[in-house]
Amino acid sequence: MKYVNEFRQKDLARTIAQNIAAEVRPGRDYHIMEFCGGHTHAIFRYGVQDLMPDNVHFVHGPGCPVCVLPIPRIDNAIELCEKHNVILCTYGDMMRVPASKKKSLIKAKAEGADVRMVYSTQDALEIARKNPDREVVFFAIGFETTTPPTALALRQAKKEGLMNFSVFCNHVLTPSAIGHILDSEDAVADPAVKLDGFLGPSHVSSVIGSQPYEAAVAKYKKPVVIAGFEPLDVMQASLMLIRQINDGRCEVENEYNRVVTREGNLKAQKLVAETFELRDGFEWRGLGWMEKSALKIKPAFADWDAERRFELSESKGKDVKGCACPEILRGLKKPLDCKLFGTICTPENPQGSCMVSSEGSCAAYWSYGRFRGGDEGKETAA
CATH class of the missing domain: 3.40.50.11740 (HypD, alpha/beta domain 2)
Known part of the structure; x- marks a missing residue:
């Protein structure tokens, strides 16, 4: 595949969706955290979540450095x-x-x-x-x-x-953040953030390679699949994660091998x-x-x-009261769970970083899924 349109073909998307539907096991849920905001935007922009079975859940992660x-x-x-x-x-x-x-x-x-x-x-x-x-x-x-x-x-x-x-x-x-998320008490105690695997960042991995994730995978027994930012990348990487989860395997796999190497x-x-x-x-x-x-x-x-x-002061600044960005970045909440989202917090009047950044989760919900609801992000009547 040489051209970007080839990574957005509807027929291939349907085929991968059928393969995912055939692989998922009834009676269990799959929680996949996409670390990168680029993946979050691809999921919403191209309706990737709508092609997934109801028991496959995307959990939004840290998003981006902003x-x-x-x-x-x-x-x-x-x-x-x-x-x-x-x-x-x-x-x-x-x-x-x-x-x-x-x-x-x-x-x-x-x-x-x-x-x-x-x-x-x-x-x-x-x-x-x-x-x-x-x-x-x-x-x-x-x-x-x-x-x-x-x-x-x-x-x-x-x-x-x-x-x-x-x-x-x-x-x-990024590898430090993945380990910290899995170490956090929230991820252990709250079933809403039970994580089965990660979509590894793509551009980051083009620099550091896939090797740095191996230690975290070995320690926490959670698979990582490095994925590109196109919709077919996200879907194929999700399929690879689901297969690992079903097999009880915990490995670092590289779906984005056209760009990323191990080194x-x-x-x-x-x-x-x-x-x-x-x-x-x-x-x-x-x-x-x-x-x-x-x-x-x-x-x-x-x-x-x-x-x-320069001599810089020690600031103790805090997030705007009511802003759920900290919880969204840990996967504890989604943008629609924030009382400020779409009310006083909009792209024109952002209250938190998740609405500002071009890769932020709140910006993705606003741009592509403002009227979506529920854990699965399915379209609802507006």
Whole structure:
């Protein structure tokens, strides 16, 4: 298959759906967590859930790095541009995520802060070159997918001696989150979040490979199938998970083998290892404090580390009262369980990160399933 339309063929979707229906066992439920928001959007956009038997349930997971970044880190980013008068460069989704007192970077910009949306780390470097008399900070967020470009920017800044450029690092690691979800008391105690397996992230896995998930699979006895973002990818990966569950197997399988290998992108991994090291711990929105779950800039690049260059306050910001984003990110609730969803929380007036991010669960429900209801997400009369 070479073209994207081939991954959206109706006849093939029906065939896979028939195979899934033949594989599922009556009398048992299958709970599959899709870790990535790209999978959530594919499920809703293409009606994948409607092709599944009633006893196959998709559980929405952390979604994306925008969703899981805690409010205190956004407060720090706002502090950088307001108190320290830096030019803060950030990706578009981060502009609108509410921080403490419902303030966001876009509101800070409206009040006079110099916040600029960029499409890449190279844009941020260029802004630093053109503004030698100003401090320029790149607000780096992302799973393993966006970490190599940040590493490259650090290396370029050091090579050029670009001393007015620095990085506020918020890169987090997906395998740690999968283990934490399975370790959490909620996942053990609440039958609503009983998990039988994971759809592994695709773009992340193109960088780190499939090998890093093997330790979690061996420890927790839950299968992982790395899946692409197209509807047929999600369906085929779900079929592979169901077969593993039926067979009592717990393995890492790779449905997305046209892109992902077991070893991953070794060149990108080497670049990241040169510039970053593990943090002792890091807070994730909804998941709390997790050990060894994020990266920090190595001492060799300390001159380009915004956390070392600027004195930042210790924020204790909390989510908007009533916002269910923390529970949604753990798979405890779905967007329709949130009392704010579709009332005061809309894409035009987001109360939480899940409605802001282009990969957030709430954004998916709003865009493709606003009038869906029930655990299965089937269409209901509107």
